[in-house]
Amino acid sequence: MPRNWLAATGNSPPVADALRQALAIAGKDLAIEWRTKTALVSSLAFAILVLAVLFFARDPTAVSALDIAPGALWVTFTFAAMIGLNRAFLLERENRAMDGILLAPVPPGAVFFGKLAANLVFVGTVELVSLPLFVLFYDVGLERGLLPLLGVTAMATLAFVAIGTLLSSMVVRTRFAELMLPLLLLPFLVPPVVGAVQVTARILAERPLSEVAGWLKLLAAFDIAFVTASTLLFRATLEE
Amino acid sequence: MPPAEPVLRARDVVRRFGHRRVLAGVSFSLAPGEALLLVGPNGAGKTTLLRVLAGLLRAHGGAVERRGSVGLVAHHSMLYDALTARENLQFFARLHGADSTRRADELLDRMGLSAWADERVAAFSRGMTQRLAIARALLHEPAILLLDEPLTGLDDRSSEQVLDVLAELKRRGRALLIASHQLAELMSVVTAVGFLIQGTLRAVEPLGGRDAAQLAGRYRELTARG
Amino acid sequence: MTRDRAQALARRGSLLTAAALLGLAGVYVRALVFTPIERFQGPAQKIFYVHAPAAWSALLAFAVTGLLSVLYLWLRDRRLDLVAAASAEVGLAFSVVMLTTGPIWAKPIWGTWWTWDARLTSTLFIFLLFVGYQVLRGAMVDPDVRARYSAVIGILGLVLVPFIHLTVYLFRTLHPDPVVMKPGSPSLPGEMLVTLLVSLGVFTLLYLGFLAQRYALGVLRDLQDEEASRALS
Numbered sequence: 274m275p276r277n278w279l280a281a282t283g284n285s286p287p288v289a290d291a292l293r294q295a296l297a298i299a300g301k302d303l304a305i306e307w308r309t310k311t312a313l314v315s316s317l318a319f320a321i322l323v324l325a326v327l328f329f330a331r332d333p334t335a336v337s338a339l340d341i342a343p344g345a346l347w348v349t350f351t352f353a354a355m356i357g358l359n360r361a362f363l364l365e366r367e368n369r370a371m372d373g374i375l376l377a378p379v380p381p382g383a384v385f386f387g388k389l390a391a392n393l394v395f396v397g398t399v400e401l402v403s404l405p406l407f408v409l410f411y412d413v414g415l416e417r418g419l420l421p422l423l424g425v426t427a428m429a430t431l432a433f434v435a436i437g438t439l440l441s442s443m444v445v446r447t448r449f450a451e452l453m454l455p456l457l458l459l460p461f462l463v464p465p466v467v468g469a470v471q472v473t474a475r476i477l478a479e480r481p482l483s484e485v486a487g488w489l490k491l492l493a494a495f496d497i498a499f500v501t502a503s504t505l506l507f508r509a510t511l512e513e
Numbered sequence: 514m515p516p517a518e519p520v521l522r523a524r525d526v527v528r529r530f531g532h533r534r535v536l537a538g539v540s541f542s543l544a545p546g547e548a549l550l551l552v553g554p555n556g557a558g559k560t561t562l563l564r565v566l567a568g569l570l571r572a573h574g575g576a577v578e579r580r581g582s583v584g585l586v587a588h589h590s591m592l593y594d595a596l597t598a599r600e601n602l603q604f605f606a607r608l609h610g611a612d613s614t615r616r617a618d619e620l621l622d623r624m625g626l627s628a629w630a631d632e633r634v635a636a637f638s639r640g641m642t643q644r645l646a647i648a649r650a651l652l653h654e655p656a657i658l659l660l661d662e663p664l665t666g667l668d669d670r671s672s673e674q675v676l677d678v679l680a681e682l683k684r685r686g687r688a689l690l691i692a693s694h695q696l697a698e699l700m701s702v703v704t705a706v707g708f709l710i711q712g713t714l715r716a717v718e719p720l721g722g723r724d725a726a727q728l729a730g731r732y733r734e735l736t737a738r739g
Numbered sequence: 740m741t742r743d744r745a746q747a748l749a750r751r752g753s754l755l756t757a758a759a760l761l762g763l764a765g766v767y768v769r770a771l772v773f774t775p776i777e778r779f780q781g782p783a784q785k786i787f788y789v790h791a792p793a794a795w796s797a798l799l800a801f802a803v804t805g806l807l808s809v810l811y812l813w814l815r816d817r818r819l820d821l822v823a824a825a826s827a828e829v830g831l832a833f834s835v836v837m838l839t840t841g842p843i844w845a846k847p848i849w850g851t852w853w854t855w856d857a858r859l860t861s862t863l864f865i866f867l868l869f870v871g872y873q874v875l876r877g878a879m880v881d882p883d884v885r886a887r888y889s890a891v892i893g894i895l896g897l898v899l900v901p902f903i904h905l906t907v908y909l910f911r912t913l914h915p916d917p918v919v920m921k922p923g924s925p926s927l928p929g930e931m932l933v934t935l936l937v938s939l940g941v942f943t944l945l946y947l948g949f950l951a952q953r954y955a956l957g958v959l960r961d962l963q964d965e966e967a968s969r970a971l972s
Contacts, residue, residue, distance in 0.1 A: 290610060297607040305595045364593070372569055373591035373649060376583070377608035436895070443888045447878040457875065457892065460868040464902040467910060487909050495902055502898050506891045509812055512884075513571045531882045532965035 291383040298374065298387025303394055305364055312360040313395065320353040320403040328410050342411040343473035347466050349403060350426070351433060354396045355455050358437040361388045362445040371511075381508040389438045389503075396434050400426060418476040425476070428492045429469035432499055436461045439503040442510045461499070468492045517544040520580045520688045521566065521657045527574030528558070528565055535561045537712035538575065543657070548679065548689040548702050549717070552732055553709035559692040560588065562709065563659045566690065581656025588661055590646045594635040598626055598645050601634060602652065609653040620648040625674060640671025647678060658682060660691045664698055676702055696725035708735050740818070745958040752951030759944035766938045774934045783847040786840050788934055792942035793836040794862060799946060800830025801865060801896065804872075808893030811886060820886035821961065823893055824876060825953035827869050829946060834866040857907045864903050868896050882964075 306313060327345040328338065365371035374384060404422075408415055415422065437458050444453040468488040475485050482489070519542035528536040535558045543549055553559050564570045566577055567585040585591075592601045602617035621627045624644040634642065643663065650658060663679075664672050679702045683689060692709075693699055700720075706728060707717040715735040723731070740748075770788040777784035807823035810816075841859045842852040853859070872892045879885035 293610075294608050297604060301593070301596070301600075301604045304600070305593060308595045364595075367594060368592055369587065369589035370591050370593055372585070372587065372589070373605060374608060375569055376567060376585055376591075377605065377653070378610075379608050439891070439895075443875070443891065446884070447875070449878065453871075453875065453878065457868075457871040460864045460871070460903075461895070461899055463864055464899075464906040467906050471910075491902070491905055491909065498898055498902070499895075502895060506812075506894060509887050509891050512569065529883075531968060532961075533968040533971070 287380075291380050292386075294377075294379045295383040295387040295390065298379075298384060299390035299394070302361060302364070302388065302391035306360065306391075306395065312357045313398065316353045316357045316395075316399045317402055319356055320349050320399055321406060323349040323352055324403065324407055324410055338411045339413060339477060342407070342413055342477055343470045345411065346403075346407050346473060347429075347470050349407070350396075350400055350430070351462055351466060353399050353403070354430070354433060354437065355458065357395045357399065358392060358434070358441045358458075359445060359450050359454055360395070361392055361438060362442050363450070366445060375511065381511055382504055384511075385438065385504050385507040388442075389435055392434045392438050393430065396430055400430065413477050414479075415477075418479065421476050421482060422473065425469055425472045425489070425492070428489075428496055429465040432465040432492070432496050433458065433462055435496075435500045435503045439507055439510065442507065464495050465492060468495075517546065518580070519544045521583075521690070522578040523562075523566065523575070524578070525575035526562070526565055526572045526577060528561055528570060529573050534712055536565065536572075539709070539712070539714050540575075541707055541714055541717045543688045543690060545656070545686040545688050546683055547704050548683050548691065549705045549707055550696070550699055550703040550720075551690060551692040551707050551709055552694065552696070552728065553692075557709045558712045559709055560661055563587070563661050563690070563692055566657075567659055579657065582653055583657045583659060584650035584653070584655035586643075586646050586650045586658070586660045586663055588665075590634070590642050591649065592634050592642065592645060595633060597631045597633050598637075599630040601645065602648060605649050606652050611652060616652055620651060623651075624648045624678065638671075639666045640668055640674075643667060643671065644674060644678075647675065651682075655687070657688045657690070660689065660693075662693050662695075663691060664693065664695050672698055696728050700725055706731075708732055710736055740958050740962075742959065742962055745955045745962065749952055749955035749959070752948050752953075752955055754948075755944060755951060756948030759941055759948050762937075762941035762944060766934070766941050769937065770934050774930050775928075777931070780848050783844060786844045788938045790837060790840040790844055791935065792938045793833045793840065794858060795939055796942045796946045797830050797833035797837055797862060797866075799943070800826045800833060800950075801869060801900070803950075804830065804869075804893045805897030805900075808890035808897070811890045812894070817882070817886060817961075818958075820889060821957040822950070822954050824889060825950055825957055827872055827889075827893070828953055829949045831866065831869055831873065832949070833942075833946070834862055834869070837862055838866060855910075857904070857911050860907045861900075861903045865896065865900060868892070868899065872896070882961075 324345060327341065327348065331341060362371075365374070407413070437454065440457050441450070441454055444450045444457065447453055468491050471488045472482070472485045472492075475482060521543040523539050523541055526536050526539040527534060539558075539562060541549070551559055551562070561570065563585065564587075565572050567583050568577075568579075569585075593604075596604070598621060599617050602620060603613040606613040606616045618627070618630070621630050624647060626641060626644055626648065629637070629641065634645065637645065643666075647660075647663075660679075663675055667675065676698065679689060679691075683702065683704075689702070691699060691703070703720055705717065705719050708715045708731070715738075716731075766788060770785050774785070774788075776782055803826040804823045807819050807826065811819040811823060838859065841854075841856075845854050845856075846852050872889060875892060876885055876889055879888060
C-alpha cells in the first residue's frame with residue numbers, strides 16, 4: 274500500500290483509532306462551519322423559501338395543504354441538503370488540506386465516516402429547524418406522529434447524505450460542482466424519497482405504519498446497501 | 514565514518530499523467546543527516562516526485578522504499594484558514610494519534626509562533642504560514658522531510674528562521690529533500706544535489722563545496738547534453 | 740491495441756452493425772406484414788417489437804458497464820474503462836429508443852403520451868443516471884481519474900437498478916397499471932413470440948456491433964492522445 278498505513282498508533286485497536294480520527298475530522302468540519310455559518314444559513318434560508326413557495330404553488334381550493342405536505346417536506350429536505358453537501362470537500366481543496374489528512378495514517382473509511390458524520394449533523398440541523406416551520410406553514414398535526422416522522426427522516430437522510438458525500442468527493446474537482454452534484458444524485462434520491470414521502474403521508478394522515486411496511490423495508494435495505502457501497506467506493510475517489 | 518543506511522530510496526520511479534511520463538525512472542537514495550537539493554525547471558516533475566515519495570501518489574513503475582515516516586511541506590499549506598494555528602496543529606496531531614495539546618504547543622514554540630497560537634491562519638503572513646506548515650509536517654516526528662520550494666515568497670527573516678530549523682533537523686539526523694530553484698539561500702544546508710530534467714535525475718552528486726553559480730553551470734551542462 | 744487492430748475492429752463492428760440493421764429491416768417486415776394484429780391494442784401494439792428489445796439492449800448495456808466498472812476498480816486495466824464507457828453510450832442510445840417508442844405506443848392506446856408505467860419509469864431514471872455518467876466523464880481531464888470516477892458511478896448505478904424497480908413496483912401496487920398492458924408477458928401466442936425473439940436477437944447483435952465500433956473509436960482516440968503527448972515531450 275502506497276500510503277503511510279500504520280494500522281494502529283499506540284496500543285489501542287485500529288478500529289478505535291479510526292473512530293477517533295473520524296470524530297476528529299467531523300469535529301473539525303463542524304468547527305469550521307460554525308465559524309462562518311455560510312452554508313448553514315444558506316441551506317436554512319433555502320429550506321424556508323422552498324416550503325413557502327410549494328405551499329403557494331397550488332390551487333388552494335383544489336389541493337389541500339395536507340395533500341402536498343409530504344412531497345413539499347421532502348423536496349425541501351433534499352434540495353436544502355444538496356446545498357450543504359459540497360461544502361464538506363470544498364473546504365479540503367482550499368489549501369490542499371486533504372493531502373495533510375492523507376499524509377497521516379488515516380484509513381479512507383475513517384475519512385468517509387468523518388465527512389459523513391459532519392454532513393449528517395449539518396443536514397440534520399437544517400431538517401430539525403425546518404420541521405417546526407413545516408408544521409406551522411402546512412398546519413399539520415404531529416402529536417403522535419413526531420417520533421415515527423423523525424425515524425423515517427433519519428433513515429432517508431442517511432441514504433442520500435451517504436451517497437451525496439461520496440459523489441461530492443468526486444464533483445468538487447470539476448468546474449460545475451453545484452450543477453453536477455444534483456444531476457448525479459437525483460436518480461439515487463428516487464427510492465428513499467418516494468419511500469419517505471409515502472411513509473410521511475401515512476404518518477400525517479395518522480394511519481397505521483403497518484400499511485407502509487414495504488416502504489420501510491425498502492428504506493432500510495437501501496440504507497444498508499448504499500452506506501456500505503459508498504464507504505467501500507470512497508477509497509477510489511481519493512487521489513492516488 | 515561509514516555511510517549510514519539510506520532512510521529513503523527511490524528505484525526507477527515512473528509516474529504517468531494519461532500517456533505522458535512525468536517521471537521516467539527516477540532513482541536515488543537518501544541517508545539520515547543528508548539534505549538533498551532537487552534542482553530542475555518548472556514542469557520537470559519535482560512536485561510530482563515529492564508527492565510520490567510522500568505516498569500521496571502511487572508510482573506507476575518502480576518502487577519507493579521508506580524506513581521511517583515522511584513529512585511534506587508543499588506549495589499549498591495544507592492548513593485550514595478558518596481555524597487557529599493551535600487548532601490546526603491539534604487536529605493533525607490527533608490524526609497521528611499524538612497527544613494533541615502538548616505536541617501542538619511544543620511545535621508552536623519551536624517555530625516561534627506561540628504568540629499567534631490563537632490567531633486564525635487566514636490572518637497569517639506567508640512566512641508564518643510556511644512555518645506553521647513545517648510545524649504540521651513535524652508533528653509526527655518524521656525521519657524524512659520533503660520540502661517543495663520552502664523559501665518561495667518568504668522575506669529574509671522568515672527564510673533565516675526556516676533555514677535554522679532545517680539545519681537543526683539535519684543535525685538531529687533527519688533526512689531532508691528540498692526541491693527548489695533558490696540555490697544561493699540553501700547552500701548552507703544542502704549536502705548533495707540532484708538535477709531533475711524532463712522526468713529523470715540526470716545526476717545526483719555531493720555538493721562538494723560548490724557555490725550556487727557553479728551549480729547553475731552544472732545544470733546548464735546537463736541540459737545541454739539533451 | 741495498435742491502430743491497425745483498432746481500425747480492423749471498427750470495420751468488423753460496422754459489418755456487424757450493417758448486418759444487424761438488415762436484420763432489423765427484416766424484423767420490421769415480419770412484424771408489420773407477417774405477424775397477426777393484437778386483438779385489444781390493434782396495429783399500435785407492433786411497436787412493442789422494437790420497444791421491448793430496445794429496453795433489453797439498454798439493460799444489457801448498462802449491466803455490462805456496471806460489471807466492467809467493478810472489474811476496472813479491481814484490475815485497473817484502461818481497456819475495461821473504454822469498453823464500459825462505450826457500453827454506457829450505446830445504452831443511452833437504446834434507452835432513447837425505448838423512451839420514445841414507449842410514448843408513441845401509449846398515445847394511441849390510452850390517449851396519453853407518458854404513462855408512469857413501471858418499466859418506462861425505471862428506464863427513465865437509469866437513463867438520467869447514465870447521462871450524468873457521460874457529463875462527469877466529459878468534465879474530467881485526467882484519464883485515470885476519469886476512469887475511476889466513472890467506475891464508481893457505474894457500480895452505484897448497478898446497485899441502484901434493483902431499488903428503482905422495487906420502488907416503482909411498490910408505487911404501482913398502490914396505483915396499478917391499466918389491465919390491458921402487459922408488455923413483457925411470456926404468454927404471447929406463437930407468431931408474436933417468434934417475432935419478438937427474432938427482434939431480441941437482432942437488437943443484441945446491434946448492441947454488439949455498436950459496442951465494437953464505439954470501443955474501437957475510443958481506442959483510436961486514446962492512441963491519438965498518446966501520440967500527441969509523445970510529440971510534446
